[in-house]
Amino acid sequence: MNCSVAPTLPLWSGSPARRFIPRPVRCSAERQALFNRIAPVYDNVTPSHFIPLAKMGGCVLDLCCGSGDLAFLLAEKVGNNGKVTGLDFSEEQLSVAASRQQLRSKPCYKNIEWVEGDALDLPFPDGYFDAITVGYGLRNVVDKRKALQEMYRVLKAGSRVSILDFNKSTKPVTTLIQEWMIDSVVVPVATSYGLEEEYRYLKSSIREFLTGKELEKLALEVGFSKGRHYEIGGGLMGNLVATR
Ligand SMILES: C/C(=C\Cc1cc(O)c2ccccc2c1O)CCC[C@H](C)CCC[C@H](C)CCCC(C)C
Numbered sequence: 001m002n003c004s005v006a007p008t009l010p011l012w013s014g015s016p017a018r019r020f021i022p023r024p025v026r027c028s029a030e031r032q033a034l035f036n037r038i039a040p041v042y043d044n045v046t047p048s049h050f051i052p053l054a055k056m057g058g059c060v061l062d063l064c065c066g067s068g069d070l071a072f073l074l075a076e077k078v079g080n081n082g083k084v085t086g087l088d089f090s091e092e093q094l095s096v097a098a099s100r101q102q103l104r105s106k107p108c109y110k111n112i113e114w115v116e117g118d119a120l121d122l123p124f125p126d127g128y129f130d131a132i133t134v135g136y137g138l139r140n141v142v143d144k145r146k147a148l149q150e151m152y153r154v155l156k157a158g159s160r161v162s163i164l165d166f167n168k169s170t171k172p173v174t175t176l177i178q179e180w181m182i183d184s185v186v187v188p189v190a191t192s193y194g195l196e197e198e199y200r201y202l203k204s205s206i207r208e209f210l211t212g213k214e215l216e217k218l219a220l221e222v223g224f225s226k227g228r229h230y231e232i233g234g235g236l237m238g239n240l241v242a243t244r
C-alpha cells in the first residue's frame, strides 16, 4: 500500500438524520440535509470515465463519495494492496455505502474506508494521496476554491485529481437540452420517489457552477501545475483533470 503516513481518520458511525428544509439550497448544512434525504434512492449514477487515474496499490481519495459507486470501482482498480478512502459529509449516504460494502465479498472492497468529513477541511495530512476523484461533488460544495485548495494540499506532488460533473456550457443550445432533460426526465422520475424539490435543485446548481474555462483557471490559481477541462456527452457533462 502506498499510504505512508497513517492519519487519524474520523470513521463513520450512524446517527439520526436531520430534517430537510425545502427552500433554495444555499448553505452547507442545507446541502448536507438534502443529500441525507436522497440517500435511500441514490445509486449507480457515476460513469467510470476517471478510473484510469487509480493505479494498482495506490492510495486514492473519492471525495464527496455519496453511497460509494465510484469508490467500489476504484477499489477494484487499486486492488488488494491499495486503499480507497470515501469521504462525504452525509452520514446517511455513508450508511448506505457501508451497507453495500458489507454485501460485497471480493477482498479489494475491504480496503475501502468511509470517512464522515467536510471537503472544505479534509482530515488528512499534506501530500497523502496518489489520486483524487470527485463525481458530481464540486458543484454541490459551497466554496469551490477552498475545496480545490484542500485537494491540492492532500495530493502528492505530480498526482492528479479528476472532477466529473454536469457541464456549465457556454453554448445556449447545450444548456437548453440539459435543462430540458432535467425538467422532462430527471425531475419526473425523482417526483415519483417524492424527491421533486431535491432534484429541481440540480438545474440551479448547474447555472451557478463554473464553466470549463473557469474551472481550469481556478485550478491554476490554487497552485495546480496543469488544469484541463474535457467536455463529455456533447457538452452535457465535463471532466476537469488537474495535476499538482
Ligand atoms: C441523477 C443524476 C446525477 C446525480 C446527481 C447529482 C447531483 O448533483 C445531485 C444534486 C442533488 C440531488 C441529486 C443529485 C444527483 O442525483 C443525473 C443522471 C446522470 C446520468 C446517469 C448520466 C448520463 C449523462 C448524460 C450524457 C447526460 C444527462 C445530463 C442531464 C443534464 C441529466
Ligand SMILES: C[S@@+](CC[C@H](N)C(=O)[O-])C[C@H]1O[C@@H](n2cnc3c(N)ncnc32)[C@H](O)[C@@H]1O
Pocket: 028, 031, 032, 035, 036, 044, 045, 046, 063, 064, 065, 066, 067, 068, 069, 070, 087, 088, 089, 090, 093, 117, 118, 119, 120, 134, 135, 136, 137, 140, 141, 142
Ligand atoms: C450528487 S452526490 C455524488 C455522490 C457520488 N460521488 C456519486 O457520484 O454518486 C454529491 C455528494 O457530495 C456530498 N457533499 C456535498 N458537499 C460536501 C462537503 N462540503 N463535504 C463533503 N461532502 C459533500 C453530498 O453529501 C453528496 O453525497
